[in-house]
Amino acid sequence: xxPFLLRKGFYVAGMLVLxxxxxxxxxxxxxxxxxxxxDLNPNITPESLEQLKRVYGLDKPLWQQFFSWIVAVAQxxxxxxxxxxxxxxxxxxxxxxxxxxLNIISMVLVFMLSLFFGILAAMRQEKTADRTITQASLVSxxxxxxxxxxxxxxxxxxxxxxxxxxxxxxxxxxEGVRYWLDFxxxxxxxxxVVVITGVGSLTLYVRSLSVEILKSDYIFFAKTRGIKGWRxxxxxxxxxxxxxxxxxxxxxxxxxxxxxVILESIFSxxxxxxxxxxxxxxxxxxxxxxxLIIGALLxxxxxxxxxxxxxxxxPHFKRARA
Numbered sequence: 001x002x003p004f005l006l007r008k009g010f011y012v013a014g015m016l017v018l019x020x021x022x023x024x025x026x027x028x029x030x031x032x033x034x035x036x037x038x039d040l041n042p043n044i045t046p047e048s049l050e051q052l053k054r055v056y057g058l059d060k061p062l063w064q065q066f067f068s069w070i071v072a073v074a075q076x077x078x079x080x081x082x083x084x085x086x087x088x089x090x091x092x093x094x095x096x097x098x099x100x101x102l103n104i105i106s107m108v109l110v111f112m113l114s115l116f117f118g119i120l121a122a123m124r125q126e127k128t129a130d131r132t133i134t135q136a137s138l139v140s141x142x143x144x145x146x147x148x149x150x151x152x153x154x155x156x157x158x159x160x161x162x163x164x165x166x167x168x169x170x171x172x173x174x175e176g177v178r179y180w181l182d183f184x185x186x187x188x189x190x191x192x193v194v195v196i197t198g199v200g201s202l203t204l205y206v207r208s209l210s211v212e213i214l215k216s217d218y219i220f221f222a223k224t225r226g227i228k229g230w231r232x233x234x235x236x237x238x239x240x241x242x243x244x245x246x247x248x249x250x251x252x253x254x255x256x257x258x259x260x261v262i263l264e265s266i267f268s269x270x271x272x273x274x275x276x277x278x279x280x281x282x283x284x285x286x287x288x289x290x291x292l293i294i295g296a297l298l299x300x301x302x303x304x305x306x307x308x309x310x311x312x313x314x315p316h317f318k319r320a321r322a
């Protein structure tokens with residue numbers, strides 16, 4: 001296990017450096033900047049702009065800016081936001097828990113529902129339940145998240161008034177149980193959008209894998225021995241279904257931030273997605289780079305965790321990765 005973890009650690013470090021180089025170059029090659037004349041203040045003088053660039057180190061060559069930034073990032077210092085004047089670390093730490101809470105709850109629900117409906121469809125292959133689940137999954141897969149979010153807001157918030165339109169808390173929310181119930185009530189529609197649009201593809205994937213597993217010889221011989229129902233699922237289907245599903249979940253971690261941009265903008269949720277969108281519009285380089293590095297780190301660690309879980313689930317996986 002230790003050699004495997006060391007190899008993965010070097011891999012993560014190398015990939016982070018490569019991602020940092022590509023991201024840094026791409027962002028600085030983009031047209032315009034936060035300090036472009038007229039963007040910050042139409043009355044600002046060119047001399048003041050040059051002074052601001054010197055303060056933030058933007059007057060140096062790109063290679064010097066990159067090495068200064070990478071040394072600071074190694075010390076968990078992502079710089080200072082151009083827009084707010086706060087440290088990027090402070091901005092991210094304020095908003096990261098909201099985004100993680102929203103997406104982790106959604107991922108758990110998507111995972112549980114997809115396993116249930118995917119296995120049910122495979123067990124009822126070519127029957128009414130299978131056709132219904134497959135058609136519903138295709139609709140879910142094709143449904144744009146922004147369209148569904150606007151539709152749910154229009155129906156359940158504007159027309160019926162059952163759920164709040166935006167935000168995470170009501171104005172009159174107090175501390176205690178009522179505060180957290182109000183917080184949960186505000187999350188119903190955003191989580192509903194993520195679950196409805198995300199469960200379809202994973203359900204189809206689980207169904208396809210389950211159908212192939214149920215056609216295998218060891219399932220046939222298990223049935224001839226009288227094994228069926230929960231025992232068949234527990235000891236034969238789920239152990240063979242778990243490794244590819246775990247791998248897919250590890251690869252889905254980039255969506256924790258990237259998939260939140262539109263959703264948090266529509267529901268006015270002050271999370272990482274909305275921060276990334278606002279920073280991209282204002283060319284706030286330090287915040288954009290900080291969010292990209294955090295997203296890359298989550299992705300790489302997600303893949304590492306998935307590999308570690310696979311080592312426990314599949315004894316052949318270790319030999320294959322060696």
